[in-house]
Amino acid sequence: MLNKQMIVQTLLKERSFTPMVVKAKAFAPSNIALCKYWGKRDETLNLPITGSLSISLGNLGATTTVVPINEASDCIIFNGKVMDKSMPFVQKISNFLDLFRMDQNQNMHYQVETSLNIPMGAGVASSACGFAALVSALDSLYDWQLKPFELSILARLGSGSAARSFWHGFVEWECGIALDGMDSYAKPFPHDWKALRLGLLLIDSNEKSISSRVAMQRTLATSPFFDAWPKTQHEDMILLKKSIEDKDFITFAQTAETNALTLHALMMSARPQIVYSKPETLNMMDKIWQARREGLNVFFTQDAGPNLKLLFLEEDIDAVSRIFPLLKVIAPFNLLDQEC
């Protein structure tokens, strides 16, 4: 059976493990899927059953600094605080770093300092941009000069959606068919859309009740509807890409909303059910649908959590902000405009 270490060894064959700098720093933007990633064809390698398409959050994401240290274990610093080694996400990062402890590098440990400039609890996955920034920082540290698709494959081994966090704008992750996943990486879907706006709507910042990993497994194993998911996902992908090319906002945003609702329907049909929505989530959905009935073009997407991410155009910022005063608005294609 293929494991992560073999993939890393293949990608880093004949690459040096001599640090070229004392410390290396990298930034990776967070990303939100418009056509979701849900269900793995390989649990170990995080290989998806379907393709997915995301939009990056511009300057919002993770900045990670990596420093090789002479210690018996890694030191993980998050938003300025040293994290306890017993924390699951610290273990997840250390396990990932284990993949790079091979040959002469066997006993190397790292201080990994990550800062997120995304409002905590905004429902934007930090593991995606976190693993992408970490892989980029390692690439700089050792001056591997890996190609973007190779970085994408490495980051995927840490967290599936991290494969999409190496670019600004729209990014497509192809599911691939190879057993070793060497054809399963992301690449830009190179279409600008200056007027596009995202809005982060915080509903509940508590930790999610069930991890995406477990939720994906359960959906795949128990939902009577799972067999129909890849086909609808494939159709949504075609619609989304076409609507981006055509700058057809209604089709674009409606498809993203439908894709999210279909995914949450799929999860609700798992046994036991998976329901990420909170009462306030439904309340906000009702407000969005009501606004649409009144002619405002505002749509949403929802990931594995209760928060909603709104989709609208620049011309409607004021109208949307009146309904959702606490909305954090992001202009994914106007990087200089953004507050960080």
Added chain:
Amino acid sequence: MLNKQMIVQTLLKERSFTPMVVKAKAFAPSNIALCKYWGKRDETLNLPITGSLSISLGNLGATTTVVPINEASDCIIFNGKVMDKSMPFVQKISNFLDLFRMDQNQNMHYQVETSLNIPMGAGVASSACGFAALVSALDSLYDWQLKPFELSILARLGSGSAARSFWHGFVEWECGIALDGMDSYAKPFPHDWKALRLGLLLIDSNEKSISSRVAMQRTLATSPFFDAWPKTQHEDMILLKKSIEDKDFITFAQTAETNALTLHALMMSARPQIVYSKPETLNMMDKIWQARREGLNVFFTQDAGPNLKLLFLEEDIDAVSRIFPLLKVIAPFNLLDQEC
């Protein structure tokens, strides 16, 4: 193409239309599906795609009195008030009565007086018991002495789930395969369960946002998951019947809850989405799931509306009522105990 009138003519062939009494009165219990009816194989005749299984609400239901009148139109009285002829449900009843205006009965009109003893807005469909009581009253009026399966077929022409409202206790409606639906009627699933309790949990008594009829059509026409529905429905039916025979409450109630959640997932995957739940619905579901995690055996089912119907056993009435003080508790197999 087959129409309702042909079915009525077939069933009432050589039956008299001479009233045998001045007025006829009948009661029909309301019923709640544990394995839901959703999706029609024939829109006109209300023929379902799958079978369904319900529990009747004992003494809660509709009492209907029918009086032939010498008027140009029917007079519909509901809970003591004459209803305006423009109301959709009055038209629905008149259209149904049209089916019986044939031959010498062509110009006959009726005063139909229906009283419901179900708390209004409790999310218990009144059309099911209403059409069943009306058909029974007509049968008495003309002394047709139709067999129960014939009454069930006639009531189905008014409202699908009315086919199940002719008996107390568990009732199974077989989908049948005949084009004329003569094999699609309900019959008792004759198993008592004295300790079983239903609880009506009122969440929102506003009229539903979308009728079941339209919602069924849209689900069937647009949900990418609909193809998988009949199979899961069939499996739930087998589980439910077995668990009733075995008095295995956990399997019974869990299957009913799963069936409802799967149906609502199915509806959420329709385009546009159909979401009957309100924020408070999710809040109540969370309370139920929390109570279960704490060891209380309470489950729910949900129909085409925001209200929940709880399932539990007699021994847990106090514990369940502490969590839901406003719950209306029904003992479906202890008819004498019930308040009406």
